[in-house]
Amino acid sequence: MSIRAAAAGSQTAEAEEVLGPAEARRQAHQASQPAAAGAPAPQAWEPLIVAFCCNWCSYAGADLAGTSRLGYPPNVRVIRVPCSGRVNPLFIVKAFQSGADGVLVAGCHPGDCHYSTGNYFTRRRFLLFRRLLEFIGVEPGRFHARWISGSEGPKFAQVMTEITQEVRRLGPNRMLRDARDVQ
Amino acid sequence: MKIAYYPGCSLHSTGIEYDLSGRRVCQDLDIELQELPDWTCCGASSAHVTDHVLALALPARNLALADDLGLDVTAPCAACYNRLQVTRHELAHDPKLRQEVEELLGRPYTGRAAVRSLVDLVASVGEEAVRQRTRRPLRGLKVAAYYGCLLVRPAGILQPDDPENPQGLDRILAAAGAEPVEWPFKTECCGASFALTDHTEVVTRLVAQLVDGAQAAGAEAIVTACPLCHSNLDMRQETAPGATPLPVYYFTELLGIAFGHSAAELGIGKHSIDGTQLLAQHGWSQAV
């Protein structure tokens, strides 16, 4: 199955398999939908942030934040990838489609990539992609690319806190949502 | 080739012979000079120690005038050349400063007009052109080509061929038949900025070093491309009784002699140290 078919996976039987029972968060989220014109209901809605972290730097940075017990909001969910260069822009579209309110791609600092050049591609790719997202109406504050090294536990916690705050301020994401959510 | 001409204050006063000879040499080399209409002082030697923005605004006005003509601009005086180049560089790299200067001038500044020194301009016409135009080769004349500071520094902005051992002036003089000597003080300072203060003893000391250096290298004359250097070297040589001082020429004066003009046409008679005697010694007495 190609990536396009996979990205459209919500319609396929295989993807149906992963659709578990909706969580309270989701229901709360949908409950907040009618309030779209006004401010989101603050108690009910909690932002969901998906963070793609490279295995060698940012994921290790997140681990260090853990070992150092540096707290940050529980709204962030990390997906481990070998390199930030592995992150296909479609993954981000998919995250927004599936209900994420913010997305972060985090990799090694430029020059420090475990695979030597992966993060340079990330940088170029997501500079462009961010503009595209902005063009189609996704606020730039919902999508971030950051460099976090394996020794930067405090930075990881800080970035997560900042992004959560920013996304919370922006309210629930409505762009790119799957048709089934908008009904 | 046509280029805007920015003579600067010196070339209308103390350095008038540079103006006279420069115009003649350019004419001979088919370089058409169009003097900037309504040009003003570039502020060299005083503005940049007083007010940074003023020091940029004064040259910027003259650059803008060249822009109006749609021409690049040449400044024979090394100090003017230096100020124009530095201004162009700074305004190109600092949009805020440029805006400030434009507001002061009350007119736009584009930075299109490039700035060239007269040495660079003549060199760009080519050694071959100089050689062909030469009627009276300066054979046997040993000269020390003196660039001073302002033609080569700051190197990052002026981009000379070699800031420590430049060659442009040497090549032009060699093309005219002269023998430039290898000497180590090509780009040493003559102390010009102290010439206008009451610390002229500094200038005297620096000038002495240059003259001694040129003489040690076997030069019979020093050749400059700057009215400030010229006046310092020409007026502040302290010679022992009986010894002859070293004549100091503008490079355009020597080119003019080589091209067949007379010393009088070129203004060589206006020097403090007689410049005609050496020419006569070399057998170019018709020129004198």
Added chain:
Amino acid sequence: MKRIGVFICWCGSNIAGTVDVEKVAEAARSMPGVVYATDYKYTCSEPGQQMIKDAIREQHLTGVVIGSCSPRMHEKTFRKTVESAGLNPYLLEVANLREHCSWVHPREEATTRKAIDLVRAAVAKVARNHPLHQGHIPVEKRALVIGGGIAGIQAALDIAESGYETVLVEREPSIGGRMAQLDKTFPTLDCSACILTPKMVDVSRHDKVTLLTYSEVEKVEGYIGNFTVTVRRKAAYVDHSKCTGCGLCMEKCPAKKIPSEFEMSLGRRTAIYRPFPQAVPNKPVIDREHCLKFKTGKCGVCAHFCPRGAIDYEQQDQRVTLHVGAIVVATGYDLFDPALYSEYGYGRYPDVITGLHFERLVNSSGPTGGHIVRPSDHKEPKNVVFIQCVGSRDEAKGVSYCSKICCMYTAKHAILLAEHVPGAHPYVFYMDVRTAGKGYEEFYKRATEEFGATYIRGRVSKVYPRGDKLVVRGEDTLLGKPVEIEADLVVLANAVVARHDAAEVARSVGFSYDGHHFFTEAHPKLAPVETNTAGVFLAGVCQGPKDIPETVAQASAAAAKVVALFSKDQMATNPMTAQVDPACCAGCMLCEPVCPYHAIRPETIQERVGGKAISRQVASVNEGLCQGCGACTAACRTGCIDLKGYTHQQILAEVEALCL
């Protein structure tokens, strides 16, 4: 049908103290494909692992999710666990419930909800995992060392001593490199030749070492364990199998005035020559450019006098193909051209020389027999000015970095000058004196205190002749005064720079280099001798400026890496590599340039379209070279390259599961 087992670890109270582990296990039970879920106090413990193995067998599990600490901690442990229960080790996913959850969030419902989300993502992923198998590639147990300086010699000796065949390639007629040109070494003042030449002889005599001098590596293909290398053996016009090295040809050669490269043009050599008397191999080569026989067709004196008939004017370059498993690159360095600082007058004034010239002047087998004299008039200099940082630490005109060795060798030169020339006075203009190293500061102290070197902190603005002296004009920044010294000789400590052709070497062997063209190590701290190309290692100054002890240490380290590689017959490869689906690959090859390992190459495949056989180009991944970064997968327009273990499907399923 998927049968997934989920094991939630308490990690004592580390996870269970914050996350409601029972609730997580309960939630897992209703996740698609999950047939078994439980929680346990210490999953990584022996009974914990046994529990997993039992469950795999009893429940016939096809996938395992463990919600525990970071996969960077115990993924390997649990892979072994599932493998020992008969399941493919890659049918395991770890949900990071400790570092990413319980340790960073408070004890509240949201934290448990996050834990459930993380487990659901892992379940969704593992449902799409496929069994992966480590590949094995055979290792050719022969090493290639490029460069026969001290780094290459040391690496070759260490590898050969461990019992492996080593080929040492050197482009000059002799091994020895820069160290052979040095007189003494700091801080012990050991004679450089005395410690180097025995090693040169050892390496040339070693039965495991093949020495290819006067040869250059032209092409490297293949990958770790399996490189194919083409070496060009330049024609020496002397048959070295016949030559005894008697030297008669050099004695008789009429072209005697050729500036010797080894002597930095301070000495002369003949057209048939060896670079220096202790050369290894001690056999001459003919320099075609200066040889009268080649220039005019007349001469042939060497052939006439050679008692063995070894001279062969018809000899041609030869190409040799080598198969090696590992490569050590030790190509050394060049020196910065000090003529770019025209204020110092190098190239215009003969008595302005460089540090390497000084080495040759002070060396007893050098062109002056060890007498320090001025190149201009062969007079002994008294006042000698040493100028440091000529090119180094100067972003405007030179290079930004510190060349590391100059402070110490200048102190050495000051001492050698004072020892050789009675009454001589060394002056050193410096920016900082950097003496980090064992015994280095003490050595510098000796230069100043015992040998009376005058150190002046400041830059030199100009060097110019006055009579037969050189006036050095500079600034003493500590006194805030200009200084002028009348010197007899000026010695410039010019910067260490990469070889002029370093970039070409890096490209042909296939690894990266930095902005200064020094070769880039795989990791500046943890992999300082590896390159980002597996199987290629670095030693010596080609990687960055360093002194002899450091060079030797790095060479031995590179050798240790090679030996470790050779200690196995086969090498396990990472199975998480990229994979092309040739059916949908359009052959655009956009993936090729993004691959940092040159692992993707075009390949021609045969297909039948509409009953006709056609051939077309598709991308193909060399699994030996692929390191599994996945950059190609994101560059692929058609989405036809996937990364095993991190497939599009797996990641998209994770995204979707997290966002429920």
